[in-house]
Amino acid sequence: MAEGNGVQSVDRAIDLLEIMTDLGGSAGLSELATSSGLPLPTIHRLMRTLVGRGYARQLPSRRYTLGPRLIRLGESAGRQLGAGARPHLERVARELGETANMAMIDRDMAVYVAQAASSHSMRMFTEVGRRVYCHCTGVGKMVLAQLPDSTVREIVARTGMPAATDQSITNVEDLIVELDKIRRQGYAVDDGEQEIGVRCFAVAVPDAPTPSAVSVSGPAARVTYEFGEKAVPVLHELARQVAGELLSVR
Template identity: 80%
Template sequence: MAESGVQSVDRAIDLLEALTDLGGDAGLSELSVSSGLPLPTIHRLMRTLVSRGYARQLPSRRYTLGPRVIRLGEAAGRQLGAGARPYLEHIARELGETANLAMLDREMAVYVAQASSTHSMRMFTEVGRRVYCHCTGVGKMVLAQLDDDAVRDLTARTGLPAATDRSITDIDALLAELATIRERGYAVDDGEQEIGVRCFAVPVPGAPTPTAVSVSGPAARVTFAFGERAVPVLRETAVAVGEQLAG
């Protein structure tokens, strides 16, 4: 029986997601195991995805994500950022420091929106910037939304490079930190990405992928007393952002 149009779309999306989960590079047999689809179906669908630019076939006959996926991702990121920006501006007004929205993208955290502080000395994080998860507030917050096995798998691919002498570089120490973050409901980057900078981050409930909202600035202003005031503001706003993303 011929596949229905909806089934074909579902299966093509399954393959793109499987290819992404496999690190963006996979052979037909790996895609079959990951997606549960038979090899002839995968071969047929992958030929279509290649012809449309959503996948590429390497000389080794393995497949990678194609350039059109980048275009879709960039457009989606802009739309997400536009929708979230008013909420981040609210945080920046309430707390006086830079607010960010970041999401887990494969092994890294990517910033998708920002609202800047009005202070002359403030934090600038370029929208679209990708950062390691283990040494940033937003990154640790998105990792805390995964189970420990998934964190081990992710960090095995990226490693745990030190951005500063405060960065966590041991997987057991990282897992212990994530357990603390899950218990208290927020993450802190205390000079782990950049000396003299502190960040508080909370999860965005209901987001389609692990997502975090944060506020950051110079440690002299963004103190732990500041964090006690900031976390409730972040949590309230994160709920609204989650509703917007899910809507």
């Protein structure tokens, strides 16, 4: 049955997956019913199909979680999004002289989907596809800042907050304070929290389908706070350009 220009059952199945995502990756039937407005028999039917195809799982508790088949889709989509962003990252790497990155949140971690390296021999290098904790990276804190505090608490409860360096935030209340600061100032800073001697500035990609960020990073001796005053406006323009790429492939 069609709904508008789409297929109603497909729309509803996607709605259920998005509701589970918004709820941290899992949901009970009552939560799905409340958020979707669908009758329970319809939810049962759709969830059976999603479970059968591997896009959802049902736990012994009877709650539903996102399924493993979504991982392959997400990784492929990330590669495609990264390909579109790369020319813009390369321009910024040339303009600022430091490594430019794009990352998005995936399964409670930040995953790098594109990078353009600095021309300096001493530079920041992160492999595309690398997954990092959100609480101790610039891009990670920037994606967390796009989420409600309640969701942030759920994420760090699942992942923990291990210290990558002695500068890493390891307390959830301190992280919440940091995220509030990031939201107010419009950018995040990783000041040796992931790697000693490395500093990173990151901003959000507006209207991305999943919380995403772009950043510039390098040795702290070059990537100073004065450098950041120049870099942040450039990153905001980069984020708008990347957002345009994302809109063009929706």
